[in-house]
Amino acid sequence: MKLKVCGMKYVENIQQVADLQPDYLGFIFYEKSKRNFEGIIPEFPNSIKKTGVFVNEYIEIVISLVEEYRLEAIQLHGDESVEYVTDLKNQLTERRALFIEENKQIKKKKNQHYISENEVEVIKVFGIKDEFNFDVLKPYLEVVDFFLFDTKGKERGGNGTKFDWSVLEKYPFDIPFFLSGGIGLDDVEEVQKIMKSDLPIYALDVNSQFESKPGVKKIEELEKFKKNVITNVVK
Template sequence: MKLKVCGMKYRENIETVAGLQPDYLGFIFYEKSPRNFNQDIPELPETIKKTGVFVDASIDFILEKVEKYNFKAIQLHGNESAEYCKELANTINRSDESGRNKIEIFKVFSIKDEFDFEILNPYEGIVDYFLFDTKGKEKGGNGYTFDWNVLKNYNSTTPFILSGGIGLQEIEKIKAILKTDLPIYAVDVNSKLEIKPGLKNIRDLEEFKNKIAVIPA
């Protein structure tokens, strides 16, 4: 299972978090977010996939950021349609022989107590991963989890990323859900492992990474 750390903002903190070798680091380009990113990204190890996070942005805006920062993944956190996602994938025009996008595309869907998984059908075969976050006041970073029991009704083979208020207190819940046959690709952490918006708590993040690293696959 992969680890994505999202909402990075401060240069020194970015470099320190990168030293922990997460699989993905997320940078948010949404002016209403307290974690909005508007600076240069320091040099990172090639093993870390830099991820641009966007909310209902134009495709041109996303392409501009992809070219500037050399993103390897794009996370769509707004109301982007399947048609939009297809146009973005075709515009990036970097699919490999397997049909997957070389620049990965994550499509976010927010959940609270229930969710109609039929909504995902138009996105199948277009995006690489779904990301399930907590429905709340903010576009991410709400600090609490949704009811993971909802995922028992997930009937797709598309792997997904589990997000929304995940921190050290959720380790046992992660252990439990990984015992199911759900196609969980990664966990995404943000606000629960922060000192303030955009500034990650290195000690807690390292503890979290070490604990999920020993969870049996």
């Protein structure tokens, strides 16, 4: 079971969370978010995938930030269409091919931004409250790597509340997904229960329930959560 910690903002806190070895660290590039990221991402183990979170952003800006921060995953948290996702992936593939071709030359250039050698994962987010029509996912099945199900609320993520997980019992597809939306330490038993189901849950995504203030994660609570849920859950 994978763990993604989203809404990272401050260098020291990023380093502390990275020491816990989550599988993904999420950086929000959305000016309206209280956790909007601007600055430098410190070095941390390559096993942790840097994930950029975007909301209806111009593709050119997404690609620019992928290259600047060497992002390995993109989380689309807006109303991005299938055409948008397809175009984005095609452009990323072209830039990756160019990078591989010029790899040696690019690495010799100091401070040169470049795209990851690995294919960038694309995660498409959908908000759920008390019900959801899974048919809306069908057009995306061939163009995304994962879905992420979050609580539908006023904010584009980070609302701090859970949706009705029983809605997921009707999930009809094989493509794996991230489970998000107000997950905290109080949900350990509930999380363990849903993890024992046949649902293709790939990762748990946590954010606001582990914060002392927006963008600052509580390290001890995250460590306890990872130990009690992620480490001990065997699918």
